[in-house]
Amino acid sequence: MAARRPQRRPVVELYERIVEAIRRGTYPPGSTLPSEPELAADLGVSRPALREALILLQEDGVITVRRGVGRTVNARPTRPGFERLQPVEQLLGDGAEVRPLVRVVEDPTDLVMQHLLVPARCEVRFWESVIAVDGIPSCLVEEWCAPDEVLAAVDRELPAALEAAAAQPRTMLHAVTALHLPLSGASTVTATVLGRRRGEALGRSPDTPVVLITQVVSAEGTPLVAAKCALPSGAPGIPVRQSR
Template identity: 35%
Template sequence: MTMTDRLSFLAAPLARDAGVPLRVQVHSRILDGIRTGALTPGSMIPTETEIGRLLGVSRTVVREALMLLDEDGFIVSRRGIGRFVADAVPEAGLERLRPLEDLLSMPGSVLELRRTQGELQETTSTYIAEELAIPADSAAWFFETVVLRDGQPIALSQEHLPADAPVASLSAGETALSALLDRLGSGVVRFTAGLLGESRAAPLDADPGEPVLIVTQTAKLDGRPIYLAKHMLRAGAGQLSVRQPGQ
């Protein structure tokens, strides 16, 4: 592929009246080039001057867009050499239901699931009962799993399911969502910043005051709520992406 072919995705002019900042448009254009393979993993990114000339924007605008791509893990900077497409580009993540072990896996790293709890227990939380549409005092499955990458604990997963959910034979090497995935319908994911707290810090051997990203997942089976999970992601867990197509 010639350099002209590689840069063809930059040829179309940017919209100047779309109400979208130029740096965001440049970011999207370059990201499309990475996603479509016009810029392959490990290949060098055109210079700020080249990109600016092709798109008709200033180097400052290009620099801001490239900083965002670097921050998001799509490109890497090598001092004195230039910028390159990352060897492992972050995948589209939460556009569909995916188990936590799939979301956190990385090429060249070993991901391990360590089950710390897995049992039927009385539901004492009104929130859990409401999310699963079960009586507050009924039994429900609770699975707690530590996720380790290359031996380092990076996340804690706590999953809740109704007592009749088909997970009694769940293996230690998978989350409940992984076992149910083929049967589930719609799902919802929510993000919250928080702290680990005493009970969640213990399985991770971490400080209870450590800040984490809390990812809450819910899903239905045949229109019935059947899955609730809270995943506590530590700073080393990496990135989760959600695509947001334009209107």
Template identity: 40%
Template sequence: MADRLSFLSAPLPRDQAVPLRVLVHSRVLDGIRRGVLTPGSMIPTETELGQLLGVSRTVVREALMLLDEDGFIVSRRGIGRFVADSLPQIGLERLRPVEELLGVNLELERTAVMLQPTTSTFVAEELGVAADTPTWFVETVIRRDGRPVALAQEHVPAAGPLTEEDTTVPGTLLSVLLRRSGPAISAGVARLTPGVLGEGRAASLGADPAEPVLIVTQTAQLSGKAYYLAKYALRAEAGNLSVIQSGH
């Protein structure tokens, strides 16, 4: 097994289709999954990780923020960040497309559509695909009465019912998928965690990176196999979020 320093300092695969924060996120998560970064161990500081990987502190901060949101690492104020003692559990909530939850007077603006030849560890694990599987990444800003209230970042395998043309259809990818595949969509799961926007999401929303938001990580299966993954960042202006749980 590689030692921590060698593993973390190995050159990142530079791919313009994959943001640096995603590459850093994958490197740290790979270290956790492989046991190079053991449960309860301290993560190097933002500055140290930036120097090891040859990226800025801002990029490292974004990656660690996402790992914190998903429960892979924990932050201890005044001390540092640590690998979680146990890997996060899957949630039980089921959600409809986010635009249906947020009510009326909404406008959805597609701000990014990318076919990614490789995908991050987190996305690959959630979708149950290999890291070299092409996936679509679609980002949508959701506005109410002209004000941005949420950001949707969605991923689906390129091989599947959704096509490049579907990425231009109004609404989130999940709404398109539900209309197209209907009953074949099953086992929808969502995890809700508090977080902050961070630099990347804040730039898309024109907001403060330190603004608190509710992060919803949502997955869904298609014909019994993982197919859909999304992260929604909901601002306070989005209002109350109701989650309905079924007893069946």
């Protein structure tokens, strides 16, 4: 029996048609795609099929979807991604700005004691920030750091650097990485929903789907910072490069 040639799914064919149109310059990098009804009419396809192809294009980093802006064609090559330890405001690319919400000293939570290996009776810094991209709230960052005596044992400048950075529009990790310490990080990625409090901070519904990244940053085996980064649906993608 003759081997059958594999057939591509219609949504994949539509995906490739749009990619080819981008290559030809019909939709150049940096441009905004036409509205969904206009694009469906231009391509002669149904809106449900187009919507599926657009989701794949966003997942693959070909386009970026932002509330109030629309679907923008990305430029290539992609920027350095999550495989490199850097502040989330840098990971989200140009147009990202930090909006501080909370800068306090508090008792450690169970999460902090688990990840930063601190005793229950101590005080730790807690920062909460919204990262806006092109003016749109796109990420909520919650960060805790080890007590000052632990920080100072790693680098005596760390406590003062964090104290000074608290008044500036930056994340805790930004302040720590600025000292060029030998840092390493470990992260887990979870799919969840925003919840009421985080939803209020981002101006989104509590049941908005969200990718939650929990990250612990250490210096030569000493945990310094524990963070949670909540990226709701529609947030810019963060590239991850892999090899074997």
